[in-house]
Each structure stands twice: as C-alpha cells, then as structure tokens.
Amino acid sequence: MKRIYVISILSIVLTSCASPYKIPLDMDASKPIGFTIVDNRSESDKTGGNRSLLITNCEYAIKDIGDADLQPSKLDILKVKLQREFGSQLDGKVVTLNRFRIVLNNRLSFRRQVGGRHQGLIPDAMIGSGCVASPRIEGGYALTDNPQGLPSFTVIIRGNVGSAKFDIKHFETSETVDSTLSRNKDNVLPRVIDNAINKVLPEIRRQI
Numbered sequence: 001m002k003r004i005y006v007i008s009i010l011s012i013v014l015t016s017c018a019s020p021y022k023i024p025l026d027m028d029a030s031k032p033i034g035f036t037i038v039d040n041r042s043e044s045d046k047t048g049g050n051r052s053l054l055i056t057n058c059e060y061a062i063k064d065i066g067d068a069d070l071q072p073s074k075l076d077i078l079k080v081k082l083q084r085e086f087g088s089q090l091d092g093k094v095v096t097l098n099r100f101r102i103v104l105n106n107r108l109s110f111r112r113q114v115g116g117r118h119q120g121l122i123p124d125a126m127i128g129s130g131c132v133a134s135p136r137i138e139g140g141y142a143l144t145d146n147p148q149g150l151p152s153f154t155v156i157i158r159g160n161v162g163s164a165k166f167d168i169k170h171f172e173t174s175e176t177v178d179s180t181l182s183r184n185k186d187n188v189l190p191r192v193i194d195n196a197i198n199k200v201l202p203e204i205r206r207q208i
Helices: 002-017 043-047 074-090 107-117 121-128 189-205
Strands: 036-039 062-065 094-105 152-161 164-173
Touching: 036 074, 043 062, 043 094, 074 094, 074 189, 094 189, 152 189, 164 189
Parallel strands: 036 094
Antiparallel strands: 062 094, 094 152, 152 164
C-alpha cells in the first residue's frame, strides 16, 4: 500500500509538470526592425525548464518559460512591441537585453491537488512543509499579494536603449491552472506578456 501511495504521488507530480508549453502569439516578427538588439541574457533565461518535481522542495511546480516555449520567442516579441511603439525613434539605436524571464508558479495549486486526493500525516506534511510562498524565490510571492494562492506568472525584463534603462517586474495571477496551459487556446500568458512589456515602454519613452 505504501509503495502504491508513493507511486501515486509521483504520478501526480510528473503528469502535472511534463506537458509541453507552446503558446502561439499573434505578433508578426517578420517586419524589418530599424534597431539592433543585443541579447545579454543568461542561458537559464533563454532555456527555461521545471525547477523541481519534489513536492517538499521550495521550487516545486515552478517553471521558467524558455524561448522555445513561445512562438515567436521572447526576443522577437520584444522587438515587435518596441518597433510598433517607437517606430523610427529607435532607428540606428542599440537595445541591450539583460533579462527577460517568465516564471509560472503553480506550487500551491499542485500541492492542493495532492491534499485533495490523499489524506493522512504524510500528505499533510508534504503540503504544509517548507516555503509555500516566498518572495525570496524568483517567481515566488508574498501571501499578501496572492492570498488565495492562485496560479501566477512573474515577468522580469531588464536592459537599456543606449543610456535609457528599463527594469520592471510584473506579477499577475490566473483564476485556474487550466488558463495557464498552452493547450488552452484562451490561456492568459499572451495578456501577461503584453502587460509586462507595457510597463517597459513608458520607462524608455521618458528617457529617449
């Protein structure tokens, strides 16, 4: 019985985290761009991936969304948005991108799934242990910002256009886990990315 229980828990964790995350975004990255973009992001920003499949780990059910998980890529999305917003104002300029990280946090939602299917001291300990929500973890949050523990996205964008610097962090929740998944054509990630980049644009506009 104990072996079946462990396998059952492991099955929930693996099936929850293993689905592909391809999101088509309605943005045309093929139009000519009048500026140069230098990509100084870390490899972890580019590649993404699940942080941990261990439910007691502080980064369980937190996933970094990589470039390959988006169509078009994060870099191309930013290019298009900047071109649409500024047009010829950026012609000949260099845009340096130091960070563009998107983090999906389903930690509490997945833990509750385990609690809903299993009862007893072991699942209670697994669900209640460790840092359930922590702003110290990138992609984490304070419970005051998300008291219901809803699925959330955190977007961090940092860089500069010449001497004009931008550095934003955008946090947004989703009502359901399903609305964060790529297989759902109405997933919220395109909206989240738009809202994040819309915070970058005025920072640049004030300085150029």
